[in-house]
Amino acid sequence: MAEIVNLRLVKKRKAKDAKEKIAAENRILFGRTKIEKQFEREANRKAARFLDENRLENRDTPTETDADGK
Template sequence: MAEIVNLRQVRKQKARAAKEQAADRNRVLHGRSKAEKQRDRHAAESANTFLDGHRLDKDRT
């Protein structure tokens, strides 16, 4: 015979697993030190400045 499964418990286990995956993603995105955030912000700003300085069509803003 097949094993009896409580669907409510399975549903709760699945929800817990989904929450844990979301928490892992948020830890990666938001769990950075201030220095790491500043480094990334500075790298993005300098990349934008570089790209804006080398724009072929200078009429656009």
């Protein structure tokens, strides 16, 4: 005798499996851990701060092109 199958549940399970497959692919393509994201943000912040602190020209003084009005 054949097993009775609830088609509604089979359809839901199939959709769930498809979504999980897409999610797994996206995790591989786009996923980074929270720690990796924080590390990158911190590295960018430190690099920007380093560049700002070691700037050769002062932002407050006008440059030659600003003084000429060009």
